[in-house]
Amino acid sequence: MCTGNVHIAIDSRRYYYAFTKNKFMKHITTLVWALALGFAVNAQTTAVTFQVDMSDETVSSDGVHVAGSFQGWDPAGTALADDDMDGVYAVTVNINDSLLAASLGSIEFKYINGNAWGADESAPDACAAPGSTNRTAQITEQQDTVLDVVCFGSCSACGVVTATFLVDMSQEEAINPVGVHMNGSFNGWASDNFLEMSDPDGDLVYSYTATLEGAQAGDTLEFKFLNGNTWGFDESFSGDCASQFGNRYIILDGTADQLYVISETGQAYCYATCTSCVAPTSVTLRVDMSAQAAISANGVSVAGSFQGWTPGADVLSDDDADLIYEIQLEIAPGDYEFKFVNGNDWGGNGDGNIDNENPPGECTSNGNRVLTVGADPVVLQYCYNQCTESCVADPDAAPITFRIDMSNETVSAEGVWLIGGITTPAWQAGAVQLSDDDGDSMYETTVEVSGSAFFQYKYANGDPFPGGEVDDSVSETGDFDAGGCGEPNPFGAFNRTHIRSGVAETLGNYCFSSCLTCSGDTVTTDSTDFVLELHAGIVLQAFPNPASGQINLQTDGDLTGLTAIRIYDMQGRLVFTDHRQMFAGQAVALATQLIPSGLYLLEVQSGVDRSVMRVTFH
Secondary structure: OOOOOOOOOOOOOOOOOOOOOOHHHHHHHHHHHHHHHHOOOOOOEEEEEEEEEOOOOOOOOOOEEEEEOOOOOOOOOOEEEOOOOOOEEEEEEEEEHHHHHHOOOEEEEEEEEOOOOOOEOOOOHHHEOOOOOOEEEEOOOOOOEEOOOEEOOOOOOOOOEEEEEEEEOOOOOOOOOOOOEEEEHHHOOOOOOOEEOEOOOOOOEEEEEEEEOOOOOOOEEEEEEEOOOOOOOEOOOOOOOEOOOOOEEEEOOOOOEEEEOOOOOOOOEEOOOOOOOOOOEEEEEEEEOOOOOOOOOOOEEEEEOOOOOOOOOEEOEOOOOOOEEEEEEEEOOEEEEEEEEEOOOHHHOOOOOOEEOOOOHHHOEOOEEEEEEOOOOEEEEEEOOOOOOOOOOOOOOEEEEEEEEOOOOOOOOOOEEEEEOOOOOOHHHHOEEOEOOOOOOEEEEEEEEOOOOEEEEEEEEOOOOHHHOOOHHHEOOOOHHHHOOEEEOOOOOEEEEEEOOOOOEEOOOEEOOOOEOOOOOEOEEEEOOOEEEOOOOEEEEEEOOOEOOEEEEEEEEOOOOEEEEEEEEOOOOEEEEEEEEOOOOOEEEEEOOOOOOEEEEEEEEEOOEEEEEEEEEO
């Protein structure tokens, strides 16, 4: 799911699945635009025509839509049409000029092959808003605009290769009155055709997008930036970004759209340098490994968007042997995502490696930890696989019986499989086959699970790892996030989630790709100590989370009579209980100062309706 003004960096490694497209921020963005609309009833509007070429796609029966900051990010609110049946879908939207003024004319948007999140495109970096997968456009008030036709999921027309070049001019004493230009091999180094770069948002980062005729993967383009429009005003520099001829260069990677930036940080190069214009900041990352059964012989490493998601490149140390590993890095200011790795490769691949962490959703974005770097030094510590700084003891190892109802499916001849973070190796490489001994279409298997209380998993109708290669096409495709039994992952799909209790459990009788039974009933997850009913009927919010001494609850739903409030620890033990008269939309405060620090399950029950969420106390 896309959100207005939310920047997301995706880790595309195949062995862990998590996502998070930040719904909370989308709702906040929607509210801001809604308030702005309230003040713009009589405002003038600007017509903007959106166009997307779906020739390379199988168009959804739900049609093609566009959603963005101009309409509250509603995936079903703005439909496009292809009246002449040429594969290009278009719609003209009248945008209030007050909204354009509030955003300095900048809008963000996405095309959707359907009418729901999950069917949305991911715009390439070359044409995306910085750090996100949203398209962006600069609109001038009262000047009707027709946006260029682009291929779905691409920056350019279908079949066309483009490259977008960025240069940061913020450290230059002055910008030449004739503007910033570039020239290069793709332009024939033409002295009479310098290419003017633009800076529509005024941040002094200039850009130019070139259409590359006949370009192929592996081609090398050489070029230079100029603070002016003639030779003699071109930059002069040296370093690892310079070719043997003293030019900048980029090697085409075979994608339709490529972006020239510093690969480790995603920032533009500073004019006449091989670095960014912004000085890096000292960042200390620490991870508490005391709750892990073993530490990889290859050490503990960190991988993130600040270093190209390369596990093993940055290895942490534990000089005082307290099982808290740390590393100090110099990172340019910006927003990043990262993960700790118990070893030096993803998913436990390679000799001696164990796994990479998959912490719970309340402290992640897109399944990754979040790092914001400013001018001041940063020190950040987490427990491996947890949201707290120090480790909360994992539940005891215990068997979990996984069950999946295949009544509505044609079962593959290769069988039904379980994949997830609780197999060895994790996910597809450690897939466990389920069986249906009594022929009732309910497939099951029992796995002894240890380690973190929170884990992700899903089922596959067919072998998910044939011949030692991952096959994602056989995995479940349900929207488990909307259904209440899982979270999104970085690939536009979803994983099931569970918090284990440390005692024997049997997970509910899910229907394949659903959070319900195959008859449409609610699914119940059973353990020896407590029962958690998914699909609640109560929308529950708890804040602040993490909390210290007091936590506030707010519900939205039909509450009847006294509402039961219970808090369980991760072993399933009841540590807090209360009954309150609660009303939809009203917040109540709970005194929780006697609850030890750690991760807990908060349950609210009113009549037959129930909601459960994870909370953390300091």
